[in-house]
Amino acid sequence: MSKPVLLTVDDDPGVSRAVARDLRRRYAESYRIVRAESGPQALESLRELRLRGDDTALMLADHRMPEMTGVEFLEQAMDLFPYARRVLLTAYADTDAAIRAINVVDLDHYMLKPWNPPDEKFYPVIDTQLDAWRRTDRTPPGELRVVGHRWSARSYQVRDFLARNQVPYTWLLDTSPEAAELLKAAGDPELPLVVTSDGTTLVAPTDAQLAAAVGLSTAPEADFYDLIVVGGGPAGLGAAVYGASEGLKTVLIERHASGGQAGQSSRIENYLGFPDGVSGAQLADRARRQAERFGAELITTGKVVGLEARGQARVIKQADGTEIAAHAVILATGVSYRRLEATGVENLTGIGVFYGAAMAETPNCADAEVYVVGGANSAGQAAVNLAKVAKKVHILVRADGLERSMSHYLIQQIAGISNIEVHTGTVITAGEGTGHLERLTLSGPEGERIVDTQWLFVFIGAEPRTEWLEGVVERDARGYLVTGPDLVADGERPADWPVHRQPYHLETSLPGVFAAGDVRADSMKRVASAVGDGAMAVALVHRYLEQS
Incomplete structure (x- = not known):
């Protein structure tokens, strides 16, 4: 050559x-x-x-x-x-x-x-x-084809999984001629159907099957590590980068795709070093590649369901029954969007109702009336992105304005986009449709009204993913992890604190287990602070290991 x-x-x-x-x-x-x-x-x-x-x-x-x-x-x-x-x-x-x-x-x-x-x-x-x-792996990606119904929650989930993991694919409606040929060759299987470049067919695959088929790692290479990071958002990726770069044998376990909620953002414009903004997917992909370059293992589709101490080891239990042990653990599980409590909406999730930006669906919103619920930055960024293709974007906020929870730069940006309209004091009370979302019932200053739409994107606050830690580490009333000084009352260590020192700043009530990012009580809920938490947690892990 x-x-x-x-x-x-x-x-x-x-x-x-x-x-x-x-x-x-x-x-x-x-x-x-x-x-x-x-x-x-x-x-x-x-x-x-x-x-x-x-x-x-x-x-x-x-x-x-x-x-x-x-x-x-x-x-x-x-x-x-x-x-x-x-x-x-x-x-x-x-x-x-x-x-x-x-x-x-x-x-x-x-x-x-x-x-x-x-x-x-x-x-x-x-x-x-x-x-x-x-x-760099320079092998050109083969053509991955996904065949599914237009309004299918699982078809959307497959496309969202591939998109967020930076896997190129071609989306084929089941009514298209090419899809018909593939379905006939596969024996008219259950949808969605995924066909790999070598002709392998996956019928209604699970995320784990899909990950394995496209070359994502789904199992750890070892049983014991220096550091386990749970969660692949900015805090988890930051911890993986700093942990691996500083010589710790590090594994990161992520349930869906790297980036977390930030990874779904169409444009992050207030992150240091990116004056023109950067998409969440770009930021997550760069951080993932950086972590892997330093030698961190990244596990996809890992569902963590338990944590326990066994002597000096900290053991993570997964839903498939496997266990991974380490000297220390950083919990960076982030938060999930709160579900919209409106009649009929839950049954339409994935078929017109989407939680988060759902970037895979953006092109399908061309020339449509789109509704976005929420008044924080994530909702504003999604609205700006959707306005590039949609006929009209309606932002629905319960409050009397956006100033309470949205950054000033984003409010100004929205005000300058002619096809975005903000509806204050407005909530959704119901959603209806046969097979997919068709209409919403809104309640606002003008009373109750019904609007026709096939698209609703929901950003209404968040809840921590910590139910699996009940009884293992201390949580506050909302489920966030309590760490460091907040564990100490009147200068006294917690009664059940097993070591002769105060808890480190990001350390939970279980020594050697740290919390970083949005899952930590009273955290800033910003990308930059989450990355900072991840870096700080690694520094504290080093201190913990030196004194253990």
């Missing part, structure tokens, strides 16, 4: 030659260096490389080029070589453009000119990017 390519593009011939020269000095033995002096010329080179079947490992593009900026080039080049690492060469004055490019083209790094001496400022960056490229 021919050597993989390192492509550099810069309209300044002197800079272009200098970049190519430095690349050849260090990488010529293992890589072929290709130089271009414009974006169009570089794209043409990439097309030729693809036609010949050659691979491209890295694309280094100058930002300021007259015919096509570096960001514009990288955006088009992604379609040709999606796995190539993308580096933007920029002057100090263009750092804002480079930061924006992180979201536009999933930029891997930006490098300031000049980069001398290369041993300090150039080669370490390129070495890191090439190492990441070599670690």
Whole structure:
């Protein structure tokens, strides 16, 4: 096979030659260096490389080029070589453009000119990017096809599982000609039907069967770890990254998909380091890849149902009967959306009524009247995203305005979108439909009225997922986990506290078990604070292990 390519593009011939020269000095033995002096010329080179079947490992593009900026080039080049690492060469004055490019083209790094001496400022960056490229699984994903009814709760759940786990798939309505052929070949099976690239058929698969079929890990590789993290939201992913990067043998167990509630957000705009915002799915995917790069194991479809102490070990029990033990545990199970108490709505869940953003359904809302219930940031972000495709988005809030629970920037954004209407003092009292949602009954300042709609997205507060911890660790009246100083009354340790020290800040009433993120009592309920909790919990795990 021919050597993989390192492509550099810069309209300044002197800079272009200098970049190519430095690349050849260090990488010529293992890589072929290709130089271009414009974006169009570089794209043409990439097309030729693809036609010949050659691979491209890295694309280094100058930002300021007259015919096509570096960001514009990288955006088009992604379609040709999606796995190539993308580096933007920029002057100090263009750092804002480079930061924006992180979201536009999933930029891997930006490098300031000049980069001398290369041993300090150039080669370490390129070495890191090439190492990441070599670690990436570049096998093109096979075509995964999902056949199901338009209004089927389980079909939606399968699509949501695949989407949130970043698994590409093609959705086929059971009435389409291609679906009919697949169903006939499979013997008219129960739906949904999933057909893998090698022709394997999965009939109404469980999440675990689906995960195994698409290559997601569903079982731990060992019986004992330094650290078990339960929950794959921002807190859990943060804990996995910091735990694994600091040398702890770490396993993360997630029931559905990495990212938690944050992973369903269409756009998070107030997270540090992303001035143009980042989707929850992007943030979760980057954190997952980062955790795996440091050696953390990520288990999908793991349903944790119990926790107990056995001497110095902390043992997690799963619904399938398996157990995993560790020196320490971080509970980052997050919260789940509270169910909407309105007549008939529960029976329509997954067939018109959705809890959370349900990103897999967004394209189907084109030119429709859509209703969003809730007044916090998650509801506002979903409304903004839905407004891009829907005819009209109605936000229903019980309060007299959005100011009480939504960020100011998001309120202003909503006010500037013409097809979003906010209905204050309004609640849903009933939902109806045959086979799927067809109408809602609303109660508001104008009295009761019925509206026709097939789409309702619910964001009405959250509840912790801690029922399985009853009697194991202390919880507050709402089910949140009590930690650290809140366990201490008048400076005295809890009566049943078994060790001669005060509980650490994020430690629960069971020593060696910590809580992080939204599941912790009185936490901030923000992505940044959840990540911070995860990092802090790992630091406290180290302290616990040192004194155990």
